[in-house]
Amino acid sequence: MGLFSFVAAAGRLLGIGGSEATQDASRPPPAPPTAEAVQAELTRLGVAPADVTVRVEGDRVHLGGTAPDAETRERMILAAGNVAGIAAVEEAVTTATPAPAPVFHTVVRGDTLSKIAQQHLGNANKYPAIFEANKPMLTHPDKIYPGQVLRIPPQA
Incomplete structure (x- = not known):
């Protein structure tokens, strides 16, 4: 909860x-x-x-x-x-199984999925993982906006 x-x-x-x-x-x-x-x-x-x-x-x-x-x-x-x-x-x-605490990121002006991936996942090229984790709320990797909250997937 x-x-x-x-x-x-x-x-x-x-x-x-x-x-x-x-x-x-x-x-x-x-x-x-x-x-x-x-x-x-x-x-x-x-x-x-x-x-x-x-x-x-x-x-x-x-x-x-x-x-x-x-x-x-x-x-x-x-x-x-x-x-x-x-x-x-x-x-x-x-x-059904205990879930770890979710990690969310609130988009600010100037953010891109690559920048968010670098910050949270340590590699800007992992931006597709964030995009996939937020489908169907996101329809295109370039269509994020300030104030939007995104799910950061757990690192593999």
């Missing part, structure tokens, strides 16, 4: 524009989405196990249920938190 912070002013705008519509972190955050909208986003991204529960209170999302593995659990947290208007995700999602 954990509480994860996000930048409410950054993220995907649910119900507004196409799948690439995002909120700029330099603008005030929009109103938080409904639980149904967050649930639909998890489903759209393919990270919603059958028994997931989603509750929204203000700018905080509460996730519950069971995930098949730690990777799915982390993707659920990111998918919910990277929605415009969400400032925190509180999760009580269990996995």
Whole structure:
């Protein structure tokens, strides 16, 4: 169980524009989405196990249920938190095997996946691992934005 912070002013705008519509972190955050909208986003991204529960209170999302593995659990947290208007995700999602604490990185101006890979994985050429770890939230390695939170995969 954990509480994860996000930048409410950054993220995907649910119900507004196409799948690439995002909120700029330099603008005030929009109103938080409904639980149904967050649930639909998890489903759209393919990270919603059958028994997931989603509750929204203000700018905080509460996730519950069971995930098949730690990777799915982390993707659920990111998918919910990277929605415009969400400032925190509180999760009580269990996995079949004990999961290590996730490692996340909040994108700042000037970040690239290569720069993030160098910082966290010790090699800029390992950026594809970060890209793959954040699919389907990321659709292209060059399309990251300040305020977005990314999952850093464990080193092999």
